[in-house]
Amino acid sequence: MRNRRNIFLIGPMGAGKTTVGRLLARALGLEFWDSDKEIERRTGVTVPMIFEYEGEAGFRRRESEVIADLTGKEGIVLATGGGSVLMPENQEHLAARGLVIYLQCSVQKQLERTQKDINRPLLRTENPRQRLEELLRVRDPIYRELADYIVDTGQQSSRNAVRRIINAYEKSGTRLRAE
Numbered sequence: 001m002r003n004r005r006n007i008f009l010i011g012p013m014g015a016g017k018t019t020v021g022r023l024l025a026r027a028l029g030l031e032f033w034d035s036d037k038e039i040e041r042r043t044g045v046t047v048p049m050i051f052e053y054e055g056e057a058g059f060r061r062r063e064s065e066v067i068a069d070l071t072g073k074e075g076i077v078l079a080t081g082g083g084s085v086l087m088p089e090n091q092e093h094l095a096a097r098g099l100v101i102y103l104q105c106s107v108q109k110q111l112e113r114t115q116k117d118i119n120r121p122l123l124r125t126e127n128p129r130q131r132l133e134e135l136l137r138v139r140d141p142i143y144r145e146l147a148d149y150i151v152d153t154g155q156q157s158s159r160n161a162v163r164r165i166i167n168a169y170e171k172s173g174t175r176l177r178a179e
């Protein structure tokens with residue numbers, strides 16, 4: 001049976017997976033993990049540096065290893081990287097090992113939230129809006145297919161998003177709180 005004690009946050013860059021995930025974990029007394037941070041911890045270098053030396057394919061290999069390991073834990077909230085859902089093995093692990101929540105927001109909001117941050121190699125392009133639109137076109141169907149629940153973070157604070165996630169699951173009778 002699906003492990004209902006894990007919560008996996010998926011969605012595009014700037015949707016708030018890291019921000020909401022940290023708050024959600026604290027509210028539920030669960031451990032918080034972030035796949036991007038874990039890749040950086042294991043390699044000792046930043047995500048942009050991995051893209052530079054190993055290309056996106058190298059990054060995806062490392063990401064898959066980390067997703068396989070972290071989804072094997074119990075009682076965690078995991079903020080995934082925006083492109084982690086591309087790899088079929090990650091899709092399988094996410095779907096089988098926890099509740100999957102798609103954090104969604106408009107491309108405009110994504111742009112506003114990511115513009116000051118230089119840590120997203122895929123946005124180091126002349127036209128980040130176009131890049132975000134292209135990524136979303138490919139990924140949105142995958143996010144939707146995988147999601148047990150979708151929360152729009154564009155028009156609400158991170159705290160509200162956390163409340164919505166907790167309410168939805170408590171109403172549906174699922175126990176999320178750590179024992």
Ligand SMILES: Nc1ncnc2c1ncn2[C@@H]1O[C@H](COP(=O)(O)OP(=O)(O)OP(=O)(O)O)[C@@H](O)[C@H]1O
Pocket residue numbers: 011012013014015016017018019020036079080081082113114120153154156157158159161
């Ligand atoms: N609901 C929200 N309302 C306002 N600002 C937000 C909200 N959620 C996140 N932010 C802000 O947007 C920025 C990006 O958020 P965050 O890093 O959590 O996104 P992410 O989904 O983890 O992105 P990535 O896939 O690149 O890791 C942060 O500066 C954060 O403070």
Ligand SMILES: O=C(O)C1=C[C@@H](O)[C@@H](O)[C@H](O)C1
Pocket residue numbers: 012013036047080081082083084119120121122
């Ligand atoms: O959307 C993506 O493909 C990415 C999102 C970030 O979380 C990082 O995983 C990396 O910058 C790639």
Ligand SMILES: [Mg+2]
Pocket residue numbers: 017018019034036079080081
């Ligand atoms: Mg993040």
